[in-house]
Amino acid sequence: xxxAITIERILAxxxxxxxxxxxxxxxxxxxxxxxxxxxxxxxxxxxxNGYPSGIIYADTKNMLVDxxxxxxxxxxxxxxSYRHILGLPNVTKNDDAGAESETPFLVVRIMHDGQxxxxxxxxxxxxxxNAGSDLKFGRRIAVCDxxxxxxxxxxxx
Amino acid sequence: xxxAITIERILAxxxxxxxxxxxxxxxxxxxxxxxxxxxxxxxxxxxxNGYPSGIIYADTKNMLVDxxxxxxxxxxxxxxSYRHILGLPNVTKNDDAGAESETPFLVVRIMHDGQxxxxxxxxxxxxxxNAGSDLKFGRRIAVCDxxxxxxxxxxxx
Amino acid sequence: xxxAITIERILAxxxxxxxxxxxxxxxxxxxxxxxxxxxxxxxxxxxxNGYPSGIIYADTKNMLVDxxxxxxxxxxxxxxSYRHILGLPNVTKNDDAGAESETPFLVVRIMHDGQxxxxxxxxxxxxxxNAGSDLKFGRRIAVCDxxxxxxxxxxxx
Numbered sequence: 051x052x053x054a055i056t057i058e059r060i061l062a063x064x065x066x067x068x069x070x071x072x073x074x075x076x077x078x079x080x081x082x083x084x085x086x087x088x089x090x091x092x093x094x095x096x097x098x099n100g101y102p103s104g105i106i107y108a109d110t111k112n113m114l115v116d117x118x119x120x121x122x123x124x125x126x127x128x129x130x131s132y133r134h135i136l137g138l139p140n141v142t143k144n145d146d147a148g149a150e151s152e153t154p155f156l157v158v159r160i161m162h163d164g165q166x167x168x169x170x171x172x173x174x175x176x177x178x179x180n181a182g183s184d185l186k187f188g189r190r191i192a193v194c195d196x197x198x199x200x201x202x203x204x205x206x207x
Numbered sequence: 208x209x210x211a212i213t214i215e216r217i218l219a220x221x222x223x224x225x226x227x228x229x230x231x232x233x234x235x236x237x238x239x240x241x242x243x244x245x246x247x248x249x250x251x252x253x254x255x256n257g258y259p260s261g262i263i264y265a266d267t268k269n270m271l272v273d274x275x276x277x278x279x280x281x282x283x284x285x286x287x288s289y290r291h292i293l294g295l296p297n298v299t300k301n302d303d304a305g306a307e308s309e310t311p312f313l314v315v316r317i318m319h320d321g322q323x324x325x326x327x328x329x330x331x332x333x334x335x336x337n338a339g340s341d342l343k344f345g346r347r348i349a350v351c352d353x354x355x356x357x358x359x360x361x362x363x364x
Numbered sequence: 365x366x367x368a369i370t371i372e373r374i375l376a377x378x379x380x381x382x383x384x385x386x387x388x389x390x391x392x393x394x395x396x397x398x399x400x401x402x403x404x405x406x407x408x409x410x411x412x413n414g415y416p417s418g419i420i421y422a423d424t425k426n427m428l429v430d431x432x433x434x435x436x437x438x439x440x441x442x443x444x445s446y447r448h449i450l451g452l453p454n455v456t457k458n459d460d461a462g463a464e465s466e467t468p469f470l471v472v473r474i475m476h477d478g479q480x481x482x483x484x485x486x487x488x489x490x491x492x493x494n495a496g497s498d499l500k501f502g503r504r505i506a507v508c509d510x511x512x513x514x515x516x517x518x519x520x521x
């Protein structure tokens with residue numbers, strides 16, 4: 051029996067992730083990660099050089115929950131919204147030991163006054179884990195192409 | 208026997224839709240809808256507040272056909288073109304009673320002089336219907352993120 | 365036995381293609397084409413009018429390899445990077461005689477100082493060929509929506 055994860059399940063998880071954030075259903079976001087997880091937002095330059103991320107680093111699920119709480123208190127979502135457009139996942143590994151993929155992303159930011167601009171582009175480096183019948187992220191590293199990213203808000207990408 | 212609609216058919220319908228518009232094959236556009244259909248373009252703010260759309264509202268197939276005729280008479284497509292980039296559909300329901308999905312979109316507008324800019328972002332809220340062997344939209348609500356949308360042209364999104 | 369190519373394989377090839385370019389793994393790019401191949405970058409206007417491309421034209425695999433060498437010598441990738449976001453492929457033909465698809469693209473350019481902008485949008489007109497167990501492009505015509513494309517660099521789209 052193959053343990054390979056179907057592309058259909060990978061697409062579904064990717065789509066649910068962006069929906070959480072863009073629909074302002076942030077409270078559902080941590081649950082898309084496995085219990086043991088890593089979530090990092092970094093830049094291509096830092097990633098290439100092996101430097102630690104200067105943007106977001108969370109290696110427990112609780113840290114993800116805390117981040118949501120902080121964003122709610124800051125009322126970040128009152129002032130702007132985001133729209134993620136994902137490219138096709140490139141599944142780079144998929145066998146008994148697990149699946150890995152690279153998925154390009156483009157995030158557009160829409161300010162309260164309607165102004166729309168490209169907020170970030172980059173690639174998600176993901177690993178997947180089966181958690182019962184659900185598929186979850188074991189690791190998601192969002193590598194931003196530009197180093198000029200607005201780190202003040204540190205919303206999840 | 209399950210009545211669930213395959214993701215493959217959903218992807219194919221989504222892709223055909225954007226092709227109609229971006230290839231300027233607008234006359235094929237109404238036929239992607241079921242005979243009883245609803246097509247609405249609105250803003251996130253109006254949608255959230257339950258206000259009627261101020262942009263496009265069509266609840267018969269004839270209204271879609273009329274819109275194409277009007278756009279042709281206005282020669283809108285002489286002056287500009289559009290490029291839709293869709294994210295992955297998030298299928299939120301898929302059972303005997305039918306399928307529903309949410310699909311993020313980004314529309315880029317290319318003016319006659321070559322200037323390129325983000326025209327709109329948002330999400331399509333869709334329901335699907337089987338019409339013989341074809342899959343069609345029962346309902347498509349295009350919810351635009353920004354309220355600053357150029358409503359003058361009212362091209363189909 | 366049907367010779368139809370699965371949508372899964374088409375998605376995988378499309379994803380690998382953008383990965384090559386955006387990850388700066390250009391040396392792998394020619395190998396995504398069949399031995400007899402055609403790769404063209406043109407504008408919608410030229411394409412519509414049947415004019416030859418003014419941007420890139422390569423009808424042998426060697427020409428693709430040469431292009432990579434030239435880009436390396438020009439150090440183009442030191443100064444900028446690209447991010448391709450593809451829409452869903454619209455498979456317009458898929459039978460014993462082969463498969464064809466149209467896939468919308470958006471390419472964002474990220475300059476060395478972090479500035480991010482839309483570089484090009486358009487559609488890939490592709491044909492596919494089985495090469496042993498691999499799927500490859502027989503023909504890829506990248507039709508850019510805008511005529512105002514920066515042809516100086518002529519990086520592969």
